[in-house]
Amino acid sequence: MAANGDRPFPPGDYPIVVIGSGPGGLQTSYSLTRLGVEHALISRDSSPGGMFRFYPVFERLLSWTQYDAPFERGTRPYEWYDQNSLVGDVREHQAICADVMDRTHVVPSRPEMEQGLAAFVDRTDVRVRYQCEWQSTRRDDDGSLVLTTTDGEYRCRAAVFALGVTDPWRSPIPGVEDVPHYADCRKQEHYAGKRVFIIGKRNSGFELADGLLAWASQIILASPRPVETGNFAQASVRARYLQPYEVSALGGGVFALDAAIERIERNDDGYFVVANGTTRPGRVQITADEAIAATGFRTPLQDLPDLGVATVAQGRIPALTSYWRSVSTEGVYFAGNATQGARGLRKHGGSSSSPALHGFRYNARLLARHLAKELLGIEPERPRLEPDEVVPFLLEELAQAPELWAQKGYLARAVSFDPEAGIVDDGIVPLAHFVDEPGPDAVAVAVEMTAEGVIYPAAYLRKGARLTERELSGELLHQFQDGQHARELKELLSGLVP
Amino acid sequence: MIDPDALARLALFADLNRAQLEAAAQLFDEDMYELGDRVLRQGLTGNAFYVLLDGCVAVKIDGTERARLFPGDFFGEVSILTGEAPTADIVATSAIRCAVLGEPEVESFLIQNPRVMLRMLQAEARRVRSANLWHE
Numbered sequence: 001m002a003a004n005g006d007r008p009f010p011p012g013d014y015p016i017v018v019i020g021s022g023p024g025g026l027q028t029s030y031s032l033t034r035l036g037v038e039h040a041l042i043s044r045d046s047s048p049g050g051m052f053r054f055y056p057v058f059e060r061l062l063s064w065t066q067y068d069a070p071f072e073r074g075t076r077p078y079e080w081y082d083q084n085s086l087v088g089d090v091r092e093h094q095a096i097c098a099d100v101m102d103r104t105h106v107v108p109s110r111p112e113m114e115q116g117l118a119a120f121v122d123r124t125d126v127r128v129r130y131q132c133e134w135q136s137t138r139r140d141d142d143g144s145l146v147l148t149t150t151d152g153e154y155r156c157r158a159a160v161f162a163l164g165v166t167d168p169w170r171s172p173i174p175g176v177e178d179v180p181h182y183a184d185c186r187k188q189e190h191y192a193g194k195r196v197f198i199i200g201k202r203n204s205g206f207e208l209a210d211g212l213l214a215w216a217s218q219i220i221l222a223s224p225r226p227v228e229t230g231n232f233a234q235a236s237v238r239a240r241y242l243q244p245y246e247v248s249a250l251g252g253g254v255f256a257l258d259a260a261i262e263r264i265e266r267n268d269d270g271y272f273v274v275a276n277g278t279t280r281p282g283r284v285q286i287t288a289d290e291a292i293a294a295t296g297f298r299t300p301l302q303d304l305p306d307l308g309v310a311t312v313a314q315g316r317i318p319a320l321t322s323y324w325r326s327v328s329t330e331g332v333y334f335a336g337n338a339t340q341g342a343r344g345l346r347k348h349g350g351s352s353s354s355p356a357l358h359g360f361r362y363n364a365r366l367l368a369r370h371l372a373k374e375l376l377g378i379e380p381e382r383p384r385l386e387p388d389e390v391v392p393f394l395l396e397e398l399a400q401a402p403e404l405w406a407q408k409g410y411l412a413r414a415v416s417f418d419p420e421a422g423i424v425d426d427g428i429v430p431l432a433h434f435v436d437e438p439g440p441d442a443v444a445v446a447v448e449m450t451a452e453g454v455i456y457p458a459a460y461l462r463k464g465a466r467l468t469e470r471e472l473s474g475e476l477l478h479q480f481q482d483g484q485h486a487r488e489l490k491e492l493l494s495g496l497v498p
Numbered sequence: 499m500i501d502p503d504a505l506a507r508l509a510l511f512a513d514l515n516r517a518q519l520e521a522a523a524q525l526f527d528e529d530m531y532e533l534g535d536r537v538l539r540q541g542l543t544g545n546a547f548y549v550l551l552d553g554c555v556a557v558k559i560d561g562t563e564r565a566r567l568f569p570g571d572f573f574g575e576v577s578i579l580t581g582e583a584p585t586a587d588i589v590a591t592s593a594i595r596c597a598v599l600g601e602p603e604v605e606s607f608l609i610q611n612p613r614v615m616l617r618m619l620q621a622e623a624r625r626v627r628s629a630n631l632w633h634e
């Protein structure tokens with residue numbers, strides 16, 4: 001646990017207040033600090049880690065950290081091979097999860113994950129005011145936000161809520177209120193020899209099924225939609241939890257039912273479930289000794305909807321702009337898992353990686369840069385490029401930039417051709433923001449994926465009021481720094497680069 | 499994921515039973531946009547199918563408004579069915595809320611729900627008729 005005896009950030013006025021000491025809050029605070037932005041970081045918890053202090057219930061994550069990778073550990077390209085570390089600006093702040101893992105698995109245990117986040121706090125000296133619980137929110141006449149906490153009031157121009165998506169949520173099925181949630185799942189031994197009914201067939205449902213496979217006598221998972229595994233990168237269940245699905249496919253002691261649950265009843269013997277098939281019609285009645293609702297979580301927004309914060313996904317997620325501000329409320333921003341509320345372009349049906357640390361760590365870094373500029377006028381560094389450097393630079397980004405690989409079709413690298421400033425590197429930007437906002441002539445490159453799972457590089461040219469999209473050639477080993485790609489990009493940038 | 503009752507209120511989904519509605523609700527996402535946001539972009543590929551739940555959008559070609567769409571109306575399907583980029587921008591003229599289905603899911607959803615496909619065809623036929631009347 002990180003020591004924090006001096007309790008920093010007493011109640012008062014700050015330009016920005018960040019709420020939450022999970023990975024989203026820690027990354028945001030770190031990035032703001034590196035930009036020299038004054039802010040407070042408060043948390044109701046007593047130690048860093050957020051949800052990773054408790055979840056996943058069976059203590060092993062599904063995101064990889066490859067200790068040895070094609071790029072040297074701690075470098076920027078290496079980040080793509082380490083999905084579990086927060087990202088730093090100097091070597092000692094990088095790849096920390098890799099340092100704490102014991103290499104028995106490529107995915108960390110929950111304690112390793114928690115340890116890695118605590119080590120990030122220690123190494124970077126991110127300061128947190130722990131045990132300071134945000135209780136309510138209001139807006140003052142001058143437009144400032146006022147956060148009431150257990151320690152007093154914080155007044156700010158912008159608040160960044162890094163709350164996680166951590167409140168247990170149940171789909172509205174009659175009787176579901178009598179079913180324990182995933183968050184209340186008991187130790188595996190409790191389910192020994194029992195018939196277990198799991199509501200939900202996404203990651204949390206299959207995580208439970210995988211964990212109970214060696215214990216339960218029968219497992220039935222049910223939800224209306226089938227498990228989607230056609231494109232592994234967009235599968236509704238990650239490969240690590242597919243063992244129960246294989247058992248189901250072979251007709252063993254697991255059933256993965258595509259069925260809408262009509263009702264579920266708690267009785268003296270356990271549970272009685274009535275469901276109706278969707279992919280294949282038919283009515284089923286199920287008796288089970290135990291039932292678990294693996295129906296997901298929601299963002300603990302507290303009174304923010306009263307302040308005007310609009311939500312999507314049945315009230316579970318805040319609806320956000322490209323830079324992760326509430327679409328309906330000024331000054332209210334989000335970091336962490338909730339940034340999935342910024343939809344992006346949805347090209348080819350793809351979703352962002354914002355629900356996962358390896359996606360939202362970059363969102364947080366961009367948010368810090370955005371807030372620094374918009375609120376405090378701190379201009380980000382925009383290195384100049386010579387004309388003949390543009391194409392090699394963009395191709396190197398396409399081949400190696402971890403932001404583009406982690407957030408495919410969502411984040412992009414932009415270079416602008418400004419009549420006054422010259423050719424400048426605008427850094428990583430949300431792709432949706434780039435294509436929708438006016439500006440000088442500019443190009444952005446992104447790594448994208450088709451619905452069939454084919455990865456390819458793409459470029460977007462903004463010239464005058466016209467936007468041109470160009471899909472560049474794919475390459476089997478994703479080597480985008482060759483002559484073919486250089487020719488394709490030069491053709492697009494004709495007149496702008498030699 | 500979207501509230502099944504939000505879909506149940508729309509004519510497009512009027513023929514689905516509860517189980518089919520719940521399956522559809524797990525497949526569709528829900529998006530919100532601010533006034534002035536672009537939902538579909540003229541010339542940009544890889545889009546989605548949208549059904550407007552709340553608010554109003556304008557159909558703009560090269561910046562010129564050609565039509566407005568209202569709750570219950572849908573858009574994006576032509577681009578997906580033809581495999582070509584949209585020929586118009588769709589721009590929110592108020593805060594809007596949409597049900598969204600990604601391009602890869604549209605064909606299989608329509609094949610699995612032929613009554614939705616029929617209602618979509620009827621709506622398309624009305625649009626063609628209106629367009630013909632406009633040109634007369």
